[in-house]
Amino acid sequence: MSLLVTFVIIVVVMTAILGINSYLILLERKTAAWIQDRVGPNRVGFDLGLPFLKRLTGGFHFWGLGQPIADGLKFLFKEQVVPAHVDKVLYFVAPCVAVITALLSFAVVPFGPTPTSANPDVFPFVIAPNIDIGIVFVFAVSSLAVYAIILGGWASNNKYSMIGALRSSAQIISYEIPLGLSILVVAMMTGSLNLEKIVARQAEDGFFGWNIWFQPLAWLIFFTAALAETNRLPFDLPECEQELVGGFHTEYSAIKFVMFFLGEYTHMITVSYLTAILFFGGWHFPFIAEGDSTYPGATAVKILVLAGKAALFIFFIMVLRWSLPRFRYDQLMRLAWIVLIPLGLLNLVFAMFVRHWELSRWWLLPISVVLFVAAGLIGTLVSTQEKRVIGHAHQA
Amino acid sequence: MPTLLAYCLLFTVVGVGFILVHLLIGKIVRPAKPEPEKLAVYECGEPTIGTSWVQFDLRFYVIALLFVIFEVEVAFFFPWAVVFGKLNALGDAGLDEASRQQVVQALVPPHVEGAAQSAAEMADVAVTLGWIALADILVFFGVLLVGYAYLWRRGDLNWVRSVEEEVKTWRQVGAEPPPELLKPPAVEVAQGA
Numbered sequence: 001m002s003l004l005v006t007f008v009i010i011v012v013v014m015t016a017i018l019g020i021n022s023y024l025i026l027l028e029r030k031t032a033a034w035i036q037d038r039v040g041p042n043r044v045g046f047d048l049g050l051p052f053l054k055r056l057t058g059g060f061h062f063w064g065l066g067q068p069i070a071d072g073l074k075f076l077f078k079e080q081v082v083p084a085h086v087d088k089v090l091y092f093v094a095p096c097v098a099v100i101t102a103l104l105s106f107a108v109v110p111f112g113p114t115p116t117s118a119n120p121d122v123f124p125f126v127i128a129p130n131i132d133i134g135i136v137f138v139f140a141v142s143s144l145a146v147y148a149i150i151l152g153g154w155a156s157n158n159k160y161s162m163i164g165a166l167r168s169s170a171q172i173i174s175y176e177i178p179l180g181l182s183i184l185v186v187a188m189m190t191g192s193l194n195l196e197k198i199v200a201r202q203a204e205d206g207f208f209g210w211n212i213w214f215q216p217l218a219w220l221i222f223f224t225a226a227l228a229e230t231n232r233l234p235f236d237l238p239e240c241e242q243e244l245v246g247g248f249h250t251e252y253s254a255i256k257f258v259m260f261f262l263g264e265y266t267h268m269i270t271v272s273y274l275t276a277i278l279f280f281g282g283w284h285f286p287f288i289a290e291g292d293s294t295y296p297g298a299t300a301v302k303i304l305v306l307a308g309k310a311a312l313f314i315f316f317i318m319v320l321r322w323s324l325p326r327f328r329y330d331q332l333m334r335l336a337w338i339v340l341i342p343l344g345l346l347n348l349v350f351a352m353f354v355r356h357w358e359l360s361r362w363w364l365l366p367i368s369v370v371l372f373v374a375a376g377l378i379g380t381l382v383s384t385q386e387k388r389v390i391g392h393a394h395q396a
Numbered sequence: 397m398p399t400l401l402a403y404c405l406l407f408t409v410v411g412v413g414f415i416l417v418h419l420l421i422g423k424i425v426r427p428a429k430p431e432p433e434k435l436a437v438y439e440c441g442e443p444t445i446g447t448s449w450v451q452f453d454l455r456f457y458v459i460a461l462l463f464v465i466f467e468v469e470v471a472f473f474f475p476w477a478v479v480f481g482k483l484n485a486l487g488d489a490g491l492d493e494a495s496r497q498q499v500v501q502a503l504v505p506p507h508v509e510g511a512a513q514s515a516a517e518m519a520d521v522a523v524t525l526g527w528i529a530l531a532d533i534l535v536f537f538g539v540l541l542v543g544y545a546y547l548w549r550r551g552d553l554n555w556v557r558s559v560e561e562e563v564k565t566w567r568q569v570g571a572e573p574p575p576e577l578l579k580p581p582a583v584e585v586a587q588g589a
Binding site for chain 2: 006010077079081084099100156158159187191193245330338348356388
């Protein structure tokens, strides 16, 4: 019985994620158009340009909402070019790994209310309920995604792919450490790695129990590192079009290319859900979705609240993409190793002291702010000095 | 245990099936007309020179080594972070019995005996243990930070290292360059051979 339920949840969640993914691409293009003062895709309606369907819909365009469907069909019907010089097996394995790891890491992420001590008989809205290692599982599986990129880049036997893959793997493994350090603080404050318990704890304490109040710095580190992990701008060096054509997926076409894309966008969804769960109270929202609210439809409201929070972060990531320029590679590495890791370690040490002496959690808010401001000041001083040195080099 | 296995199988089957269905549909409906030009390496129209399976920059390798060290460290922190601070809760002698049992259950695996001490006895031991745990983890942190400082000092964390240029510009600005830049180069030309 519960096997069947799990099966249904898996299928529903997978289908939903894929559907959402394709519409996220449309949203991304619309956002880009909006920021750059263009119109964006608005031609393809649900007639998909076919004459007999056009008569049915009366030629109405539906604001371009048919675009993802047309794109999907196009990717299916396009010829797939498998170049003659690739390593055939690894070339096939890489996109599969990309999409599998992305979907698998969603398995322990709750997307709605789950049973708590206050509400023990809620239906668990998570594929694999009550996994005690929760966040470590997400962390472990999503870091396997680096294999997809390095295998794809290497198997392509193309210089652009190779460079893209190397850059990407170095970037992903560097940012994994600050990511882990920021999650550690949350795990320490909750005393559990289980994502459901982390949400339940925040819901119990109400709006001012959300982890963001105590750990704004950990949130910043987490979000920055997660952006780098998903290869999104301003960290999209693995596939920067101006230098590397398509980066590690230059030689991929048709459905295999789509699989890389699905992997990336699914990662984005997972990261947004995790941000909402770890730092912004999960499905909790004051007054309408409290831990003990049991009015009819409360479950749906909780699911929608969590989805809404995640959607906000996805939108934020998209707006970031069109607002910030790309990092240079040495800046990228320096941000990870010289800025984020020491900050993460310091934050962890302070959280440890607060926990050991059982001080109020509110001590962590000023500590976070002070650490952030100090890091900013030191960074500005160092880079000003460097600019002086470089400026002299140019004059000489 | 068999149910767990069934879940694992279910996950695997759905995952593999999902991938294969997509690849298969694509394979059935799409055309395949390979041509030599189409199958060539894509390098923006330039003829390719050599394979791309060559040695790559050593810096990527150094980053990978650093990652292994720090990632293992983060992995060590995870179990510690979950139980940290619970001993102090136990050290509070005025703790009521129910929450005391809860903390004990979280800390002590079920098959370990000797967890049935009185609250006062336990409180003493817990406070001592809590301090030992803090000292332990601080020593671990210390060792790690020494390693980190060493890497920083050695310049392994810098991506760009053009030492010669840097020394020149430091002098032009009128400042003495940091000592690690002035170290002799690793490879020296043999004298008077």
